[in-house]
Amino acid sequence: MLHSLYNVVVQLWSRQRSAVLRGDSMSTIDRRTLLAAGAAAATATTALAACGSNSSGGSADGPLQFVGSGDANQGGGYAAMVKKYKEETGVDIEIVDVPYDDLATKVSNAAKANDLPAIARMPSLDPAWLDRTVDLADIVKEVKPVDGMYAADADGKIPSLPSDLTAVGMFLNKDLWDKAGVSYPTSFEDKVWTWDEFVEAATEVREATGVKFSMAMDRSSHRLNSFLYQFGSEGIALSDDMTSYSANDETAPALEYFVGLNDDKFMPRSVWLSEDDPNAMFKTGQVAAYYSGSWQIADFAANITDFEWVSVPMPAQPEQATNFGTAGVVVVFEGTGQEDKALDFVRWLYSAKNYAEISRISGFLPAVQDIEVTYDTRAEDFALYNEAIAATPAFVKTQKANELKLQASGEAAPVDGDPLRDGIVKVINGETTVDEALTSAVEQLNESLA
Template sequence: MNHRIRVAATVVAFGALLASMTACSSASDDSAPLKFVLSGDATQGGGYQKMADKYFEETGTKVEIVDVPGDDLTTRLRNSAQADDLPNIAAAANVDPLWKDQLLDLTSISKDANVLPTLTVEDPADKKVKALPSSLTSVGMFINKDLWDKAGVSYPTDESQTWTWDEFVAKAKQVQAGAGAQYGLTMDASAHRLRSFLYEFGSQGVVQDGDDFSIDDEGKTALEYFKSMNDDGFMPKSVWTAGDDASATFKSGQVAAYYSGVWQIADFQANITDFAWASVPTPQQPVKATNYGAASWIVGFSGRGKDEATTKFISWLYQPENYTAYCEIAGCLPSVSGLNVSYPKNADAFALYNAEIAASPDVSAVQTTDQLRQGYEGKSLEVEPLKDETIKYLSGEQTIDQTIDAITKATKAALG
């Protein structure tokens, strides 16, 4: 430490100590609520808030829902860990190496709840399950039904019907011409969505090959296809290259289709009132695939003075009656088996997502579980090379071969 700031640092450290003591005192206070930090609850029907209200009615134990912006969630939890002020519960994107050693054992809850085997991940160090999938998330396709109907262009409506990406693009261009749509397709600027796209071309994505990482020829073809859709005006290039909001672009009513996922359904139900929308099968070229996994991971933190109360709430949340109610309120797919979820609206859309998950190859399920294992092992991708290097490719900063080389090298640097 620089000697010139030693005194100031001592003051800061003393202040942090006092804050830590205060936090610990608050955490162990029996009257203090359980703090549950998450992101996006308000946009999915307030499912966790309603479950917290129900829990208070049944038990008298208050659960405080702290809903923070998605981009801030990881940083908030890290800062809390450094300040010894972690919440009792979180719905985290991943297990963070900074706080992985402070997790409660949720193995028995996972077994009792019948969490799907593909989403049951043990910590390699002690074989305990310490993170439960909040719900099942999956990539899928939406269309602006009014535009397609206006243009008189047909489209598949259920899992028994299929189309290739070539067929989809040709039809969506007909919608552009026939209904005056500005764009044929928009896609979230997300590696999660891009991996699904690669899988549909028969790729295995970014895979470890000995000490190195690689992308197969099918992945290269998919990336070249993706660039062609961005280059010819079929997609709004600004979504990926300038950070424009793909969801807002679709909601404008000027886009024929939107490649996103099941989490959008609740938002669309509440906020799209100017046109009719529908979920349709994702195109395949030639593989029927999606990218599915945990929407987030429910974790409980130990050492907050409320270990037993925290475990009791998480166990209660995953009881069949309560977890079913949560899925129905939030409009999400269950991450446990044996539930009969009755969706009040758009039940056909949820059925389509379940069918596409069932038809997908094994690779479609590995992204979120691989990341969780890496978190347990103290590894994490601070950035997403697949997304970041593809943006450079779309912007003309590098060739396809340079892009693949950069993706694999950056992934190796982080995880190798």
């Protein structure tokens, strides 16, 4: 019941945040309701921390807890699958949906309190609980995840499975581009534009239609790295022996190009400087193009009704590349008394039929080999992202594999913030230079390896 209360509270706050982004008034949820929700959240959050796994004395026969974030926003795939699993097996699994910004801290604190859930879908592996994970090597042999999207530690233990793949991509407001009479590529069989050509085209759309900005990009080094790859940079790359980070000569010029786009005409500075929401900007028709990724498809398909939108190949200057990797990792925790039941569910979930089903429901790019997904809608968008991944230089997959190996080793210290993103924010704000920001980011990442 407490988990249900917590989830209701989260939904109330989420609804109000969405209303604010749309410009709605407080009438959707009045202030009294929000204050009550805040009080309830404090109670529910405290209770959530006290009812994790069974290691603190709970019954091993109780429901398995599956902790994650954002399932409802991705179509409720995990909720649908645990319902199906209960119908087939009688085993009860409870989805505990935690706000994304709180997820890592809550599970880390649960590890310290010896109160971990049975299963979790996490953004990445965390040294705080890495040694509490069950070895999933046998399941990996059975289900065959995509190469490079999982890793073993020095002893051969595989602590996680990739939940799904995510890839960076570009969306256009089709109505605006058509109104301006500006053409754009729709497949990799077309002549894919360069960044110079795209900037010229998007600027023409802005000037012809009066839309506020040409493009917005998520405030994330994940998206920025994709941009860098397209200029021949390899981002800030971890060496194959996992002893150092470095950036090649193409990195600084690409960053200078990106900073120059943040001029409050082509791109709004407020996204990177003030964390304005670029998703909301695109959905409300304020930008002609949105540099984001595959996870937006389900949201746009469900919620954009005022204009037509389209996924297009990203520019190449000269490299055709996306940034892709695991959207999350699925782990099973030991010490709960429910390890065998949790492993049975994970094995069931990753069977070809069931994994294809959750991929369809949630709009996942599959992280398992040889899975064919029949999407309910926008199949052409998912196909374009899979083509983008296939066209991406091999070094990107190598980098992802190296980063996962580093996580699995547990040898790197946590890094505060996002060194590359945070440095570029300072450059856009005029506080430092690209060279200084890049040097600082490399130094911070190398210090984490010391």
